[in-house]
Amino acid sequence: xxxxxxxxxxxxxxxxxxxxxxxxxxxxxxxxxxxxxxxxxxxxxxxxxxxxxxxxxxxxxxxxxxxxxxxxxxxxxxxxxxxxxxxxxxxxxxxxxxxxxxxxxxxxxxxxxxxxxxxxxxxxxxxxxxxxxxxxxxxxxxxxxxxxxxxxxxxxxxxxxxxxxxxxxxxxxxxxxxxxxxxxxxxxxxxxxxxxxxxxxxxxxxxxxxxxxxxxxxxxxxxxxxxxxxxxxxxxxxxxxxxxxxxxxxxxxxxxxxxxxxxxxxxxxxxxxxxxxxxxxxxxxxxxxxxxxxxxxxxxxxxxxxxxxxxxxxxxxxxxxxxxxxxxxxxxxxxxxxxxxxxxxxxxxxxxxxxxxxxxxxxxxxxxxxxxxxxxxxxxxxxxxxxxxxxxxxxxxxxxxxxxxxxxxxxxxxxx
DNA sequence: ATTTGGGGTAGGT
DNA sequence: ACCTACCCCAAAT
Numbered sequence: 001x002x003x004x005x006x007x008x009x010x011x012x013x014x015x016x017x018x019x020x021x022x023x024x025x026x027x028x029x030x031x032x033x034x035x036x037x038x039x040x041x042x043x044x045x046x047x048x049x050x051x052x053x054x055x056x057x058x059x060x061x062x063x064x065x066x067x068x069x070x071x072x073x074x075x076x077x078x079x080x081x082x083x084x085x086x087x088x089x090x091x092x093x094x095x096x097x098x099x100x101x102x103x104x105x106x107x108x109x110x111x112x113x114x115x116x117x118x119x120x121x122x123x124x125x126x127x128x129x130x131x132x133x134x135x136x137x138x139x140x141x142x143x144x145x146x147x148x149x150x151x152x153x154x155x156x157x158x159x160x161x162x163x164x165x166x167x168x169x170x171x172x173x174x175x176x177x178x179x180x181x182x183x184x185x186x187x188x189x190x191x192x193x194x195x196x197x198x199x200x201x202x203x204x205x206x207x208x209x210x211x212x213x214x215x216x217x218x219x220x221x222x223x224x225x226x227x228x229x230x231x232x233x234x235x236x237x238x239x240x241x242x243x244x245x246x247x248x249x250x251x252x253x254x255x256x257x258x259x260x261x262x263x264x265x266x267x268x269x270x271x272x273x274x275x276x277x278x279x280x281x282x283x284x285x286x287x288x289x290x291x292x293x294x295x296x297x298x299x300x301x302x303x304x305x306x307x308x309x310x311x312x313x314x315x316x317x318x319x320x321x322x323x324x325x326x327x328x329x330x331x332x333x334x335x336x337x338x339x340x341x342x343x344x345x346x347x348x349x350x351x352x353x354x355x356x357x358x359x360x361x362x363x364x365x366x367x368x369x370x371x372x373x374x375x376x377x378x379x380x381x382x383x384x385x386x387x388x389x390x391x392x393x394x395x396x397x398x399x400x401x402x403x404x405x406x407x408x409x410x411x412x413x414x415x416x
Numbered sequence: 417a418t419t420t421g422g423g424g425t426a427g428g429t
Numbered sequence: 430a431c432c433t434a435c436c437c438c439a440a441a442t
Contacts, residue, residue, distance in 0.1 A: 365434045
């Protein structure tokens with residue numbers, strides 16, 4: 001058995017650690033057992049930060065994680081990240097024994113940590129910064145040395161659970177948006193939508209490997225979709241014959257098009273003031289034809305694809321499709337200058353000042369993974385049904401984005 | 417403050 | 430139509 005190469009290890013870590021369903025304990029064991037990649041994928045880094053954050057959501061270390069996270073997402077507006085950052089920072093300041101020192105370190109201009117996070121989110125343009133985040137930062141800055149304001153802020157932001165909720169919201173959104181792993185993308189290329197092109201480009205030895213990966217039945221199905229007209233002499237001959245007979249037809253039959261063009265010319269000249277470029281119209285027709293032709297081919301591909309069993313490794317397909325589109329959008333170099341604030345599913349308001357609006361926002365429903373279900377069963381055995389908060393906090397890294405009430409509801413579902 | 421049970425809604429199949 | 434995840438509420442603990 002050949003040894004696992006570092007590249008293989010990187011693929012495995014990218015796939016497994018980046019899967020929200022894998023408990024952090026398992027991910028850690030894997031990280032301990034495999035060489036850490038010299039150039040980890042962004043997905044791996046992102047998932048590691050999310051796991052670190054889940055284990056310790058409200059602390060100075062969490063601020064580190066949030067800052068790293070927002071630097072990972074530089075092409076994307078990092079609003080939810082900085083909102084979580086503000087929420088955590090506000091709690092840390094409000095609960096610090098020395099309010100003045102903490103508030104100064106976090107919110108004072110220009111170098112307070114949270115202050116910088118707000119500024120960076122706005123890309124240096126204060127007009128773009130979220131007004132809620134700015135307001136929080138300003139309030140804390142102004143409260144330095146002001147005992148009355150401090151009491152008010154302690155009341156507003158001293159709730160650790162609230163800050164943690166913001167972080168958990170962010171975690172849920174980030175996990176949902178994390179997108180497919182390298183392995184999933186490769187599987188897609190070999191067995192999914194890209195299969196025909198991939199197999200067409202592969203030689204026989206490579207195809208033999210693919211055949212092992214996708215199985216015999218699937219391989220036959222893909223190969224049947226590859227038609228290869230160039231290499232087959234018979235097909236070549238048929239194409240040649242078609243062309244020549246087409247030319248023959250043209251010689252025999254009167255082409256109606258010139259006459260039609262002439263008639264159309266007359267009508268147009270009579271009716272319209274501005275000249276119409278008939279040639280352009282003809283070209284358009286030709287273009288339409290070719291588009292119609294190719295779309296017909298696509299439709300065929302589509303139906304074939306729909307008939308396929310949904311293939312390898314597709315957890316939570318709905319969340320991915322929605323949010324992944326968004327991240328493709330931001331990866332692609334479409335000028336954000338032209339549409340700086342495209343509403344995106346990731347811009348979920350997480351600011352502590354938006355609780356009221358947040359309430360009207362329904363979380364995206366995520367199916368419970370079998371790992372979560374197991375953890376819930378174990379939790380009920382260990383803590384007893386009803387102690388949802390304990391069960392939740394005992395496996396915070398499994399129940400990502402779940403609330404005690406979610407656990408209660410799920411248990412109710414499972415007991416039906 | 418947290419849990420509980422009931423009942424409702426949204427979204428997917 | 431049905432199921433599941435999520436939401437909301439009032440009452441109990």
